[in-house]
Amino acid sequence: MSDPRQTDPVLDAERLREVADLGLLGGEHDAELQTIARSAAERLGLPIGLVSIVLSDAQVFAGTHGLGGWLEEANGTPVEWSFCANSVRTGEPFVVEDATTHALVRDNPLVREDGVRCYAGIPLVSSRGLVLGNLCVIGTEERSFGPEEMEILAELAHAAVERIESRAGRR
């Protein structure tokens, strides 16, 4: 059996050390990251915006807008439910127009039970080239995402990484 550390970028120890070094283990929300999450949701007209950090076995939210219920209380989810983990694995944006038909997420409990229908996420790439997680928006109705909207998310993702690295003393 292959070593999961060699096959799954989510488990890459260098990436996880970067997450820890940047103080992204969660617990408290950063006001600027909250603003970025809210801006992403509002500018794309969707109810939820997140700055999501992907750990080894869970994702944790460093900034949130529009969450409610158990997701807000838990401030994260198991990694197997994380849409954002797809970007950690590919290094690319991840877009879901209709989660109920998307092969990678249609059986996800967040889709089946919690009503997630659309998603767009842009990787948060540190200056060392490691993917920390995603800036993402989530909606409860299917929809497509145009290039201009993805550009907005990319700009906000860049701002989020700047904030993360700045508060860690890297900038």
Add this chain to the structure above:
Amino acid sequence: VRARRLRNGETQSEEEALYYQGTSRGEAGATVASHAYRGPTATDSEAALARVVGPERGAELWAEACQAAGVRAGNDATPDELQRATDFLVAQGGAVATVARAIQIRIRTYERLAARGATAQGAS
């Protein structure tokens, strides 16, 4: 939080009772049926460490964490005990800390889902 006394003389809070509902304590956490989600156990936690730092180092770290947190050996740790053991690991920093935080989020996910009234059934 009300507590009940187990046959072995230990007490168990309602929260713990829910966590281990339908299981023999020490085997596995209960499952939240709506999300088909089981709360993590000590075995799950050690395995999570092993996936990142390797099996030998993972076992060493988990043993250290259990000792430091006063957690009983084996797979019958309560959620509070898992929380204490993972708190120790969070303090170690680095990749180990991220695994420990992930375990804590998995515990909290289970507790929040169970608390909202989702039907909990024994793990099968």
